[in-house]
Amino acid sequence: MAEQTHECWSILLAAGRGERLAGACAARGAAAKQFLSWKGAPLWWHSVAVLASVPLMHGIVLVFPPDLLESARREAQILVERRHPGVPLIIQAGGFRRQDSVRSGLEVLPASCGVVLVHDAARPFLSPALVTRTAAPLLKRNDIDGVIPGLPLTDTVKEVSVTAHGVLAACTPDRTRLRAVQTPQAFRADVLRLAHARADAEGWEVTDDASLLERCGRAVLIVDGDEGNRKITLPEDLEMLRENGEKQPCCGWGYDVHRYGGIRPLRIGGISIPCPEGANLGIVAHSDGDVLLHALMDAILGCMGGGDIGRMFPDSDPRWENASSSLMLEHVLDKAAKSGIRVTHADLTVIAQKPKLAPHAGEIVRNVARLLRLPLGHVNFKATTEEGLGFTGEVRGIKAAAMVMGLREESGAWREECC
Numbered sequence: 407m408a409e410q411t412h413e414c415w416s417i418l419l420a421a422g423r424g425e426r427l428a429g430a431c432a433a434r435g436a437a438a439k440q441f442l443s444w445k446g447a448p449l450w451w452h453s454v455a456v457l458a459s460v461p462l463m464h465g466i467v468l469v470f471p472p473d474l475l476e477s478a479r480r481e482a483q484i485l486v487e488r489r490h491p492g493v494p495l496i497i498q499a500g501g502f503r504r505q506d507s508v509r510s511g512l513e514v515l516p517a518s519c520g521v522v523l524v525h526d527a528a529r530p531f532l533s534p535a536l537v538t539r540t541a542a543p544l545l546k547r548n549d550i551d552g553v554i555p556g557l558p559l560t561d562t563v564k565e566v567s568v569t570a571h572g573v574l575a576a577c578t579p580d581r582t583r584l585r586a587v588q589t590p591q592a593f594r595a596d597v598l599r600l601a602h603a604r605a606d607a608e609g610w611e612v613t614d615d616a617s618l619l620e621r622c623g624r625a626v627l628i629v630d631g632d633e634g635n636r637k638i639t640l641p642e643d644l645e646m647l648r649e650n651g652e653k654q655p656c657c658g659w660g661y662d663v664h665r666y667g668g669i670r671p672l673r674i675g676g677i678s679i680p681c682p683e684g685a686n687l688g689i690v691a692h693s694d695g696d697v698l699l700h701a702l703m704d705a706i707l708g709c710m711g712g713g714d715i716g717r718m719f720p721d722s723d724p725r726w727e728n729a730s731s732s733l734m735l736e737h738v739l740d741k742a743a744k745s746g747i748r749v750t751h752a753d754l755t756v757i758a759q760k761p762k763l764a765p766h767a768g769e770i771v772r773n774v775a776r777l778l779r780l781p782l783g784h785v786n787f788k789a790t791t792e793e794g795l796g797f798t799g800e801v802r803g804i805k806a807a808a809m810v811m812g813l814r815e816e817s818g819a820w821r822e823e824c825c
């Protein structure tokens with residue numbers, strides 16, 4: 407078995423004009439079908455995400471229409487920043503026909519590329535398993551130069567003659583000898599380059615790359631295709647991109663500690679808590695030191711991959727000196743809303759030896775629910791001691807933990823940012 411000595415790259419074809427879908431795309435503000443917004447990203451990005459997730463993939467060449475190259479480049483930059491595909495992306499201008507776009511992509515493939523997968527951005531439903539199934543045989547076998555996915559036909563197919571009397575059935579090929587083929591199609595890069603050079607020299611017109619290898623007498627293996635790997639071509643195919651407004655659940659966890667013996671009056675969940683006689687439960691803090699709201703904010707930031715409150719409200723910033731944590735929470739909720747996240751439930755725990763918090767639980771829940779704009783049953787508050795152990799047990803400080811559930815809606819922000 408030959409060792410993998412060369413890298414595997416992909417050429418993602420997104421340089422078509424999508425003429426059969428032009429009207430529907432214009433109505434949705436997309437220049438062509440590969441730029442339609444789906445699940446918070448342009449259609450072409452979904453293929454990038456799948457191709458890049460396959461361990462054997464080293465990089466991807468993205469081929470865009472020449473007149474849309476700059477806007478597509480900006481779109482790609484934003485998506486790379488937000489989603490990090492983890493492999494290099496090279497952007498290239500396509501050509502007039504699909505095969506011209508492939509050729510153009512081949513020109514910028516690095517010399518280290520030994521196997522290249524050519525994939526249509528109009529097939530956004532490809533699976534990582536299909537990518538691996540298509541690429542892997544070329545890395546293991548020397549007797550083939552290409553691998554393509556194919557599906558047996560279920561319909562009987564006719565060869566026809568188009569005549570003045572109409573389209574006439576000419577003959578019926580044996581269906582068992584036919585396959586409907588898809589992309590990605592994998593090839594040895596040097597063989598595909600030669601095949602394209604020959605096609606150019608001899609004026610061959612093809613609709614896929616495997617046909618070029620067939621004409622060159624090269625062996626192309628057909629592996630099982632994937633029924634789900636459909637191509638978006640006609641207006642009725644847009645049904646496959648229909649979004650049902652489905653939101654993804656997300657959750658976050660937060661934790662905070664404050665030391666007693668400070669000057670800030672004790673506040674928990676935005677409520678002033680009276681200090682038992684003889685104890686100094688004043689809080690040491692830069693802001694108002696509401697340990698519960700701080701844990702809650704960290705949990706919300708956790709939901710959205712937003713870091714922590716230390717980063718959002720640095721101690722060094724005088725704006726947050728004695729700042730109201732309720733106000734800081736408002737900023738965090740605003741940030742969450744901009745990320746398409748709505749908090750749906752919060753479970754909050756304060757750990758303190760003193761003061762006794764049970765008498766304040768109802769008020770804390772009501773206030774936090776008000777701040778989160780949630781029904782009362784969607785906020786839970788618990789208080790516990792640590793049985794006299796540790797710093798809470800010694801009444802040197804107080805801590806809080808928060809668990810938050812939310813729903814995330816994919817936003818189309820990538821488009822607003824790049825247009």
Ligand code: CTP
Pocket residue numbers: 419420421422423424425426427438440469500501502503504505506507525526527528529637638639
């Ligand atoms: N493609 C390309 N360059 C071209 C033509 C097509 O990169 N000059 C790409 C398309 O972007 C698509 C894939 O090849 O991802 C398959 O082509 P097809 O489904 O025919 O797309 P379009 O050519 O864009 O659509 P239409 O034929 O309706 O104009």
Ligand code: MG
Pocket residue numbers: 422
């Ligand atoms: Mg086309």
